[in-house]
Amino acid sequence: MFAENAVPSLAAAVRIPVRRGLGESMTDEGKAHRLTVLGAGVMGLSITTTALGHGVPVRLVETDPQRLARVGENVDRQLRVARLLGALPAGRPVGEFTTSSTLDGAQDSTVLIEAVTEQSDTKSKALAEASAVLAAGTPIISNTSSIPVDELADAVTDPARLIGVHFMNPPYLIRAVEVIRGPRTGDATLAAVRDLLAALDREVIVVRDAPGFVTSRLLHPMINDAARIVAEGVATAEQVDALMQGCLGHRTGPLRTADLIGLDNLADSLWVLHQRTGEERYRPCEYLLQKVRNGDHGRKTGRGFYEYGKALP
Structure with missing residues (x-):
């Protein structure tokens, strides 16, 4: 105490x-x-x-x-x-x-x-x-x-x-x-x-009220898909974010956003959406789950889809 x-x-x-x-x-x-x-x-x-x-x-x-x-x-x-x-x-x-x-x-x-x-x-x-x-x-x-x-x-x-x-x-x-x-x-x-x-x-x-409300219901499956694209070798994280920023006006790009959210928190939210809706698009992809298992949770741990040199204090 x-x-x-x-x-x-x-x-x-x-x-x-x-x-x-x-x-x-x-x-x-x-x-x-x-x-x-x-x-x-x-x-x-x-x-x-x-x-x-x-x-x-x-x-x-x-x-x-x-x-x-x-x-x-x-x-x-x-x-x-x-x-x-x-x-x-x-x-x-x-x-x-x-x-x-x-x-x-x-x-x-x-x-x-x-x-x-x-x-x-x-x-x-x-x-x-x-x-x-x-x-x-x-x-x-x-x-x-x-x-x-x-x-x-x-x-x-x-x-x-x-x-x-x-x-x-x-x-x-x-x-x-x-x-x-x-x-x-x-x-x-x-x-x-x-x-x-x-x-x-x-x-x-x-x-x-609804599972994921508006922002998470739209953003989190987009991040999940972005992670799948990187895992498949279609593009790097940097390329995915550059395209989303330059072509579609996303302020930071989905994968930098994921690192800011925290990949562990993102996976938890995706599981909530998957369990409450039954929709497969919300199931966290294996590439994201592997990063979580490795302790690469994003900006707060110093590594996620990007390297940050050190974790947040």
């Missing part, structure tokens, strides 16, 4: 004052946004960075002690990168930042975001633990890329407060977010999450 930790380099940060408009940090009820994020993986760290950079306080919960020990330096690094890229409001103090290995202290959160591994059992367990701790009615967001929200809602004491928000990686650079309203998601939950995302200056696109 680890005690709660204030991150030294960010502990002195202050909440920005109350104001309405772009990047404001108050809810519609006049309460300051206080965000809890579960999971300090790639997405959890990037979501945390986005919120802090917009002045929103964050409590980041991570049960892995080694990962928890690196949280402060990793968030500091991402904040520096985001500022250099002009992705955060200029001159705005970062939100107050604390870390913990437990949900103790999360009771005063205005919203909780679950950003754990893309596996239904793991997410359901995290959501059940969170809903047991949070105050009644507190919205819970699952940052799922493929698992139907209504499937996860059974783990929550009040399914009306669960909603999906699919942040793209890295969230501080990609403003558009896919918001998934499950059949049991309440109006108050949707309104509260819209309010939070407005404070983070995100562009909200609300879609109905």
Whole structure:
């Protein structure tokens, strides 16, 4: 068991004052946004960075002690990168930042975001633990890329407060977010999450619940096909991405995108789509699965479809 930790380099940060408009940090009820994020993986760290950079306080919960020990330096690094890229409001103090290995202290959160591994059992367990701790009615967001929200809602004491928000990686650079309203998601939950995302200056696109929603349902089989093309020797990864960028306007190319997503996460999402739809096009190809088995998970491990020299810290 680890005690709660204030991150030294960010502990002195202050909440920005109350104001309405772009990047404001108050809810519609006049309460300051206080965000809890579960999971300090790639997405959890990037979501945390986005919120802090917009002045929103964050409590980041991570049960892995080694990962928890690196949280402060990793968030500091991402904040520096985001500022250099002009992705955060200029001159705005970062939100107050604390870390913990437990949900103790999360009771005063205005919203909780679950950003754990893309596996239904793991997410359901995290959501059940969170809903047991949070105050009644507190919205819970699952940052799922493929698992139907209504499937996860059974783990929550009040399914009306669960909603999906699919942040793209890295969230501080990609403003558009896919918001998934499950059949049991309440109006108050949707309104509260819209309010939070407005404070983070995100562009909200609300879609109905389904396996993979819109983005993963379209992107992931394209990546799967791109991997098959490389495996068959038709073209190299570089050639596939160059053609998709130059001819079809894909910003990074499907295989560089896969490395950014994480090939392990991509395979998990494809399995979810395959199991929920029965469609063979979603079955992860052997070339992708072999990379996952070899530990070549993409940018975060230093090698995927491309070589990066070193893993992300």
